[in-house]
Amino acid sequence: MLKKHKVLVANRGEIAMRIVRACRKLGLDFVCVYTAQDAASGHVRLARDLGGENALYRISSYHDANELLAVADDAQATAIHPGYGFFAEDFRFARRVTQRQNRLEWIGPSWRVIRELGDKINTKRLARSLGVPTVPGSDRPIYDELEAEEIAENLFAFQAEQGIAHPVVLVKASAGGGGMGIEEIHDMDSFRSIYRRIRNYSLRQFNDEGVLVEQRIFDFNHLEVQVLADRHGSEPLHFGTRNCSVQSSGRQKRVEVAPGFAPGELTYGFDAQSLLDEITEHSLSMARESGYDSVGTWEWIVTPNGKPFLMEVNTRIQVENGVSATISRVNGEGDVDLIAEQIRCALGEPLGYSQKDIRFDGVGIEYRIIAEDPANKFAPWCGTIETFSWQDEEWLSMYTQVPTDKAYEIPTEFDPNLALAIIWGKDLAEAQKRGLAFLDKLQLQGHDAKGSTLRSNVDFLREKTADLLKFS
Numbered sequence: 408m409l410k411k412h413k414v415l416v417a418n419r420g421e422i423a424m425r426i427v428r429a430c431r432k433l434g435l436d437f438v439c440v441y442t443a444q445d446a447a448s449g450h451v452r453l454a455r456d457l458g459g460e461n462a463l464y465r466i467s468s469y470h471d472a473n474e475l476l477a478v479a480d481d482a483q484a485t486a487i488h489p490g491y492g493f494f495a496e497d498f499r500f501a502r503r504v505t506q507r508q509n510r511l512e513w514i515g516p517s518w519r520v521i522r523e524l525g526d527k528i529n530t531k532r533l534a535r536s537l538g539v540p541t542v543p544g545s546d547r548p549i550y551d552e553l554e555a556e557e558i559a560e561n562l563f564a565f566q567a568e569q570g571i572a573h574p575v576v577l578v579k580a581s582a583g584g585g586g587m588g589i590e591e592i593h594d595m596d597s598f599r600s601i602y603r604r605i606r607n608y609s610l611r612q613f614n615d616e617g618v619l620v621e622q623r624i625f626d627f628n629h630l631e632v633q634v635l636a637d638r639h640g641s642e643p644l645h646f647g648t649r650n651c652s653v654q655s656s657g658r659q660k661r662v663e664v665a666p667g668f669a670p671g672e673l674t675y676g677f678d679a680q681s682l683l684d685e686i687t688e689h690s691l692s693m694a695r696e697s698g699y700d701s702v703g704t705w706e707w708i709v710t711p712n713g714k715p716f717l718m719e720v721n722t723r724i725q726v727e728n729g730v731s732a733t734i735s736r737v738n739g740e741g742d743v744d745l746i747a748e749q750i751r752c753a754l755g756e757p758l759g760y761s762q763k764d765i766r767f768d769g770v771g772i773e774y775r776i777i778a779e780d781p782a783n784k785f786a787p788w789c790g791t792i793e794t795f796s797w798q799d800e801e802w803l804s805m806y807t808q809v810p811t812d813k814a815y816e817i818p819t820e821f822d823p824n825l826a827l828a829i830i831w832g833k834d835l836a837e838a839q840k841r842g843l844a845f846l847d848k849l850q851l852q853g854h855d856a857k858g859s860t861l862r863s864n865v866d867f868l869r870e871k872t873a874d875l876l877k878f879s
Contacts, residue, residue: 409433412512412754415479416440416450418490419469420808421827422726423450426488429747431457435754438482440466440475444818449808469493472500479504479511486512486754495723498522514753516701516722517638524697524720527581527619534717537696539689542624542708542716548581548617552602558620559598566622575623578602580609582617589658591623624716626879627708628652629660630667630683632690633731635745636699637752643694644762646731646745648683649771653871655785661864662871663727663773665734669835669876677713686715693720702728702749711878724749726827729804730773733831736766770838772830772875774846776807778823778853780862787823788862790855791816795825798848802841804829814853825851825863835876842872 413436416426423439427450430437439454439462454462464478470493479487487504489495501518504511515521523529531546533539544562549555559576566574573593578601580588588608590601602618610616629651636643648667651660670679690705704721724746732743737760752758778788792815797805807826809815817823830845832838846869853861 409435409751409754409756412436412485413438413483414514414750415475415482415484415487415511416454416490417469417475417487418493418495419445419821420448420450420824421806422490422724424453424808425729425746425806426490426750427453427457429744429750432744432747433750435750438462438464438478438484440464440469440478442466442468442820444820447810447815448818449810452810472503476504476507476509480509484511486514486750488514488750489723491723491725496521496525496721498525512754514701514750515724516699516703520697520699520701521722524693524699524703524722527579527719528617530693530717530720533693533696534689537689537692539693540714540716542621542718544577544621545619548615549620550616550618552599555602555618555620556595556598559592560595562620562622563595571625575625577619577621577623578605579619579621580605580613580615580617581619582609582613582615588612624708624710626711628667628876628878629654630686630707630709630715631663631725631727632687632705632707633728633745634690634694634699634703634705635748635752635758636694636701636703637758638700638755639757641758642761643691643699644758644760644765645687645691646735646743646765647767648687649727649731650876651727653875655779655781657785659785660727661775661777662868662875663730664835664838664875665730665771666767667876669770672835673876675713675878676711679713682709682713682715686717689715689717701753702745726775727773729806729827729829730771733771733804733829734767734769736768738764739766741768769831769833770835772832772838772842772872774828774830774842774868775824775864776826776828776849776851776868777864778817778825778861779864781864781867783862785864786862788855789817789819789823790853790859790861792825792851792853792861794850794852796850797828797845800841800845802831803845839872839875843869846872 494500498518498521633646649665650667653662668679706718728745735743
């Protein structure tokens, strides 16, 4: 039986709502926070409806650790769930909440795991020690410009030997993530200026000048492996793979599909099922070696000829956890809730099942519905949503903080993410057909302060649906 806890939900929007619902499912109390800009958010309404005014605290910022912990103390919370973003992968914050006088249970990987795997360099070293393939390039932060230049020259020479007509090298902030702090160089003439720019960016954003220099892999698919482990040393499990190759021009994900390939429906230039099995086993081997103890995602790139390279490990629940859950069955039961599983394991329960108890059924597609203009480099759109509705279907799950019964002004302080739509189908073709039907019936209208109509990525999502799980 799960011990009684009160969980501080240290996040906002749809993820806060999903955490609240998971707490209710597990019989746990909760307390939510919100800022003035988020007063109209659905997570505020849900917390009030399910927990009353005592389940809500207004704060000045989701980024203020002291304020969050003051709320925890006042509300007598005994655990904290960081969601994603904000403090989710901050090992110092995770360490602080578990070592303070009023200790909180941290619902996420232990701070030591976050510290080790949250660092791209440590991750690459661990991977290489286990024979896990990683992207060619530096395996530690480079602080010396001449050393970085030498690595780049060697990578250009390596690509030339492979017959790549237009070689490219990536310069990346070693402490970065999520597609931020990355630039391409096409020849050595521009290397120094770009290296210095990324070094300065990394110092400003992460207080660390470390830079990685890696080979640019072209025409790849971006795959992920969803892992779950408990704190009892049980064998880590996986909930399949997903494909996150549909992204914005800034490398931000827009569509996710589970599983990562469709070998029964599409033709690949390699054994796609063997590839999925390979990256899954590599991910689990790293989870075992690192003592992983929560949900986590191993991110991969796969070339058109079927060569996988590990990119990084995300030590948190991810936005796209629901698309993996929608195709997963545990002991024959569907409706898997990975957030509830994360909470349950973090609060001391063992997994209670093994990999043989998990099977996969069908194909899931997750659309990220965002107020942005794909034709203008995915520039965010700010304004008021006046109409937002969709047709309910048994194969559709919608997660949104946007009210559907009144106008909603998009807060300018946050990314204009409006909703996640998860579609299930018995196969890829059916999931695509249902996805298009959902998008066609979606009603989304609004205006900004100048009277211009809402810009969204719905047409972009519709356009990309036809080519899911294919290589460009």
